[in-house]
Amino acid sequence: MALATIMLAVASGLSQSSHSISNSTPNSEKSFAKPHALTEKWGDQGDGTYVNPILPGDFSDPDVIRVGDAVYMISSTMQYSPGMAVLESRDMVNWKIIGHVVQDLSAIDRALNWDRMNRPGRGIWAGSIRFQSGRFWVYFGTPDQGIYVSTAEKPAGPWSAPHLVLAGTGWDDPCSFRDDDGQNYLVTTHFSAQGAIQTTYNIHLLKLSSDGLEVLHGYDHVIHRSEGSEANKLYKVNELYYHYYSEVKPEGRVPMMERSKSLDGPWESQQLMHVHGALDKEPNQGGLIQMPSDKWYFVSHQGKGDWEGRATVLLPVTWVQGWPIIGEIGPDGIGNMIWHDWKPVDGLPRRDIATSDEFSSPELQPAWEWNYQPNAAMWSLRERPGYLRLYALPPLRVGHSTSIRNVITQRSLRTSSNQFTVKLDLAGMTTGQESGITHFAKSRAAITVVQSGAIRKLSVAVNGVRTAGPTVDGTTLWLRSDWDFAGRSHFSFSTDGLTYRRLGGNYRMTWGDYRGDRIGIFTSNASGGGYLDVDLVRYETAR
Template sequence: MSKTILTNPIMWADVPDVDVIRVGTVYYMVSTSMHTLPGCPIMKSENLADWEIIGYVFDTLEENDAHNLMDGKNIYGQGSWAASLRYHNETFYVCFSSNDMDRFYMYQTKDIESGEWKRSTFEGKLHDPALFFDENKVFIIYGCGDIRITELIEDATAIKPGGVNQLLLVTEKENIGLRCEGCHAYKIDGQYYLLFIEWTTNGNRRRRQICYRSDQLLGEYERKVIFDDDMEYHNKGIAQGAIFDTPDHEWYAMLFQDHDAVGRIPYVLSVNWEDGWPMIGIDGKAPRKLELNMPSTSRWPLVISDDFDHKENKLALNWQWNHNPDNNLWSFTKRPGYLRLETGHLANSVLYARNTLTQRTEGPSCIGITMMEISNMKPGDHAGLVALQNSFGTVGIKTEENECYVVMCVNIGDGSEEVVEMIPFSGNRIFVKVEFNFEDSLDLAEFFYSEDGENWCKVGCPLKMKYTLDHFMGYRIGLFNYATTKIGGFVDFAYFHYEKDSI
């Protein structure tokens, strides 16, 4: 068999709360998506190194003001959290809680690559759930610190009346800041394994991976630290995720690491069974490279360029909207070869601009460029590129009654925008660019404009990017257009060009 060389991190981009399964020779992964839609991305790989986005579990989670960015409401840092992915009796399952809805969601499909997902919900949050099938029964194991187990009915669409619903175990408290959460549950060779993260307040004082095991699901559990390493990155531990085997019975884990402004990035690590414990890493460390007994495959980019030359109003899977889109206000077909973003709602900043179209950013550095035709903007409109997190920065065009300006803006702390620099502009089209540098947590974004796409001028000031928990997501690059005074204007984006440095 051919060999594949895997380099960690496998993606230097925000792919958090990963869960991975193998079905036959194919691996599938789900990740948290929160306020980006469509939600719950599904990725596929044949060798653990090269991953392709193949779809999403849902297009829209809910239709309300918060999910639609209306009336000053939002779901930043809410939406779908820490989904669990499982395959049982020829059916794929994805389940998660939504904090803003105080609701649990269960999705099922027979065809994970092109099938429809059947949805069911029940009230209440089951924090960081692990879906677990055992002896024709189905359970959710969940919680933070005090871990509970709840039995579902056979088709996994509701809590089972009179079924198991109890405290399963109380995890370690002494010298622990964040007690165990992020459960992943397995039954392997007759033993039950529950994997968690925790955050210590002594020793290394960072995230680490914990395992509890028992020979009975509801029995007594013993505990062991199975991984504690930061790969020499600012004492930020690599933890939380799945373990799984290959067809040749080699074992691996996929975990993630907090990597500052770019987000939470995934690593694939070897697993060695020692005295019945799944010990992660090589001599307790995360290696930069792994040699895998798996075939080489095509490399699928996580973030793409797009010329917007589409015959129908269908996005490439790499794109996600910030909150629910208004599908009446964007188009590839109204002007073929362009993405048209029309204004239909008033907003006071890019954080509340509907139809902001985003992709992830990637380390160590990356660049996004677009060209906009702006002659149909109305007074008060603002359009351009955004480095999107709560501490955002934008570069683009703002219009007034008879004037047009290149502007660079930042968040002044309450979600509204402050103009850092404003430059008069008289053309009908403009090129704008954002350069991101995440090297060794430098975390700077710089903003540029050009009249011809070749000669660039800096505008504003470098943005010191900050990962904040109110968004709980790494920086994204987005195309936006919104109105502050009058709806009905539009901007045509000619393309989105993207470049990144290699790891």
């Protein structure tokens, strides 16, 4: 088995060392005003253009490849399961989550399991996706265990069980690379604390075995070191090796590139883009890609995440004297953020990344992720077809909302208007059980129905402060969260699905542990027992 350099032009059959370079910008025969500020618009505008972000939610640490006409992207998931999301697009603007690489996080770290749940913001970090010899390869890092690899014939899976390639703490942001002679390499960062606050970052180039499953001893080159050196990708274009990385400069974390005629160096470096934490949220970690038109692009997250997390942006790339400059080129020859541009491929339909669900399939839709690895015996789509059944487990620590163990989630998207509605059947609830929907990151809020004997009562809790609501008659209940572009949310409820009443005040959404806000459905019971049936979910967002 072999590893890919990068699939930039699979369909056209270009060799990995002779990719064409286009210096033109997309649809350069046309022009329009390109706003240089964050707006409430996002993604496909329906007129052949797009507005950044293309994904207004927490799709962090992206990497991309193209196989034929399809583009595939991976995104880190930290403690959420299944881990490492895989997305597909035909135009790089409209995306769909099609699967995940890691099905069982507990196989990597038992602390990521439902019975421990003490790895917030850790778990699966950034990685790379490549395609070679008919298989997809994903290498990814976990800060506590090391570097893993998983492979699949199809990007939606099934993926092989993660194999530990490089054990140890502090390994981060790996990318595989296969040279023209067939030798496999891995470029990765190692970070280590020096004292209370200082951390050193070294980027290592390692040789891999022919099957890509182990690091070969005797070859370990440190090819770069600087403050915050990470976000590694390695490419070969027109006989030159290009090592993409990011590093911290006075303006923020910036995209960088170094190139060489040999992997042994010497390397020369070039900054590819300016960043501004407040204005563009520092696009920095991502991947280069060449489309069938021969035009190049850079897909990145915005590293300075707000409550929506690190959203995904798409930027054109212009090759200047052999350097892939990102965005709009300034007088100094370095790129700048572009918010509005022509789509790489026009004519394809819009696609929303938010996912509504009626649970009519025996398998969960890929948009759903659990907070930590769930107990497989405590949820089901088969016991009552057409419903998601969640059984109530005791929380790990009574009174601590962060320790609720059966929480299924999607990302809270940042658009001008967002609404998440669930229809619940409460007939299976029992005394002591509480169920509802919740926002959570650094802070938390929830609308909850609690059962005591035969009485069910509503309440809203915001960071532990509870507002009491009315008693619920009957077993059918609709719960809803609405939020706006600024991250102000409020809860409401309905007993007929038509008329909704607000409960509690506004909640200001946050991010924490390098993750954006999540919207989730949960049930819990300190005494154990009972279940919640989720009939449907309606998740609607504005353009």
